[in-house]
């Protein structure tokens with residue numbers, strides 16, 4: 001292949017500083033080193049975690065960087081020792097790696113992987129602790145080990161899921177983050193049983209995917225809570241059976257939900273990233289067994305609190321990263337489920353734009369009518 005072993009110059013959206021509009025730049029992308037894979041990104045979606053890091057509130061946010069972590073593309077070239085993917089393979093980059101060898105991967109207790117996390121947390125590749133991105137010699141940090149707001153990116157081989165090439169990349173890019181997170185929060189983390197009463201705080205893409213997961217798990221009631229009532233119409237199509245807008249009530253929202261459910265819900269999910277809502281989500285759970293799962297990402301310096309009595313009396317507080325899915329094993333499985341029409345994906349996509357319109361796409365994200373916006377990279 002003509003580009004193999006060469007530096008590729010391509011377009012990428014660079015975050016030079018927190019909150020400053022992203023700039024479309026010509027970026028040099030170095031060839032993959034041992035254990036690395038260079039991917040041509042064809043489609044990427046925007047997730048609220050990108051906006052969070054861009055805002056400057058992420059303690060791991062480093063600038064300048066290339067954000068983006070929900071994408072799909074084609075392997076352009078691989079470094080020495082890479083055996084599981086080859087040029088031409090269709091892939092989804094995974095911010096949660098799966099090496100199958102580390103203490104985490106072998107524990108059978110978590111989907112977190114320890115192999116490359118220390119490097120991805122500081123925006124570099126593990127081999128030489130350097131970035132593969134630069135602009136005229138100035139290094140640009142990686143983000144979450146994925147950096148998909150670039151036409152080409154370099155990732156660790158343990159962070160690449162090979163998928164069925166018949167899958168439409170402009171759709172399945174969503175299986176890189178938001179949709180698996182919501183489905184997995186229900187199926188893997190909470191393990192919702194048939195007949196359960198479920199409350200979902202925040203009806204964005206992640207909350208809708210929680211609803212879809214809860215419906216398929218046989219939940220009897222799925223209560224959606226959002227301060228934007230416009231979300232309710234869409235949420236019905238994902239399985240939400242009842243809606244509550246906290247703004248319509250004088251009582252604390254946890255009391256409203258407890259009153260609606262004869263003592264509280266079996267499972268609640270916080271899909272916003274607001275620590276005071278996390279408390280409400282825990283406290284609306286039923287005494288003795290109710291479990292609350294934190295999905296939302298809260299800013300640096302934010303802390304959760306509740307009376308320990310809430311836990312003493314049997315409520316359980318949990319969290320989930322990527323819905324507990326092991327990325328390289330489960331992403332291809334999720335793609336197959338999509339191809340068999342067993343899970344929704346297309347329905348979360350409300351907007352399609354080009355890479356050059358990325359700042360507009362971020363504006364849209366903050367409007368109620370936008371769930372996922374997919375950017376075409378080339």
Ligand SMILES: NC(=O)c1ccc[n+]([C@@H]2O[C@H](COP(=O)([O-])OP(=O)(O)OC[C@H]3O[C@@H](n4cnc5c(N)ncnc54)[C@H](O)[C@@H]3O)[C@@H](O)[C@H]2O)c1
Pocket residue numbers: 047048049052177178181201202203204205206207225226227228231246271272273274277294295296297298320321322323371
């Ligand atoms: N844990 C993970 O692995 C993981 C993965 C993906 C996303 N996330 C996080 O999940 C969260 C949700 O992501 P998203 O893309 O669905 O975001 P989103 O912004 O589309 O959805 C959030 C929803 O919450 C609603 N909301 C805001 N404040 C509220 C309040 N006080 N009470 C009730 N509703 C309120 C908004 O109206 C919106 O509908 C973000 O924090 C994101 O960073 C976590």
Ligand SMILES: N[C@@H](CCC(=O)N[C@@H](CSCO)C(=O)NCC(=O)O)C(=O)O
Pocket residue numbers: 047048049050058059060061096112117177297298299300321322
């Ligand atoms: N750097 C952030 C971490 C934020 C966070 O928790 N990220 C989630 C994924 S959000 C995807 O949209 C996650 O998977 N966490 C586990 C991990 O990062 O290994 C912060 O410090 O706030």
Ligand SMILES: [Zn+2]
Pocket residue numbers: 047048049050069070177178
């Ligand atoms: Zn995300």
Ligand SMILES: [Zn+2]
Pocket residue numbers: 097098099100101102103104105106112113114115
């Ligand atoms: Zn591992």
